[in-house]
Amino acid sequence: GAVVSQHPSWVICKSGTSVKIECRSLDFQATTMFWYRQFPKQSLMLMATSNEGSKATYEQGVEKDKFLINHASLTLSTLTVTSAHPEDSSFYICSASNYEDGSSYNSPLHFGNGTRLTVT
Amino acid sequence: GENVEQHPSTLSVQEGDSAVIKCTYSDSASNYFPWYKQELGKRPQLIIDIRSNVGEKKDQRIAVTLNKTAKHFSLHITETQPEDSAVYFCAASRGSGGYNKLIFGAGTRLAVHP
Numbered sequence: 001g002a003v004v005s006q007h008p009s010w011v012i013c014k015s016g017t018s019v020k021i022e023c024r025s026l027d028f029q030a031t032t033m034f035w036y037r038q039f040p041k042q043s044l045m046l047m048a049t050s051n052e053g054s055k056a057t058y059e060q061g062v063e064k065d066k067f068l069i070n071h072a073s074l075t076l077s078t079l080t081v082t083s084a085h086p087e088d089s090s091f092y093i094c095s096a097s098n099y100e101d102g103s104s105y106n107s108p109l110h111f112g113n114g115t116r117l118t119v120t
Numbered sequence: 121g122e123n124v125e126q127h128p129s130t131l132s133v134q135e136g137d138s139a140v141i142k143c144t145y146s147d148s149a150s151n152y153f154p155w156y157k158q159e160l161g162k163r164p165q166l167i168i169d170i171r172s173n174v175g176e177k178k179d180q181r182i183a184v185t186l187n188k189t190a191k192h193f194s195l196h197i198t199e200t201q202p203e204d205s206a207v208y209f210c211a212a213s214r215g216s217g218g219y220n221k222l223i224f225g226a227g228t229r230l231a232v233h234p
Binding site for chain 2: 034042043044045046049093095108109110111112113114116
């Protein structure tokens with residue numbers, strides 16, 4: 001259980017266009033999902049916390065108007081990179097927890113396969 | 121906010137030897153410490169985790185220790201095999217009700233040589 005699916009797995013777009021990435025929890029409901037970004041040979045940097053039915057919470061330094069997050073259902077969160085530029089090229093990974101795994105403690109975080117974005 | 125430091129950044133061992141990766145965290149309220157293994161181009165995979173009410177946890181060749189007083193935790197891999205070669209990340213989080221805002225260390229690139 002606790003499968004997180006992410007789509008697309010890779011995308012190439014031209015500078016100035018927008019790209020939407022989907023993150024789905026396949027066999028559990030996720031009121032909270034997390035979006036990370038990973039540059040080559042670097043760590044996973046938390047971008048934002050996606051909350052079902054409410055606004056996302058962005059980490060310091062992440063532009064909320066550039067990285068639009070929508071979490072309209074308990075199984076789907078989307079990240080839209082607007083007006084993408086070459087410096088946005090990165091590996092974007094979503095993650096979610098099945099709270100039923102952990103009761104009162106933090107439950108394991110499961111990651112999607114990631115989306116490799118290349119902006120030309 | 122939380123800050124997680126991880127050492128070493130690279131680690132090279134011979135097959136069969138042990139490997140140890142160490143992490144420190146800054147937020148004393150952190151209560152959950154997972155370790156992830158990431159192979160090139162793939163998603164991070166949870167390999168072991170430890171919660172703040174436990175000092176040590178073992179799963180076959182992998183073990184994790186936690187020192188809450190010193191705010192550091194370590195990953196131990198015994199009898200290493202070439203397939204253990206990957207990047208390993210430690211992480212820490214605090215929260216309630218399963219709110220898992222994980223902050224990751226910088227990663228350790230482990231190479232196991234046959």
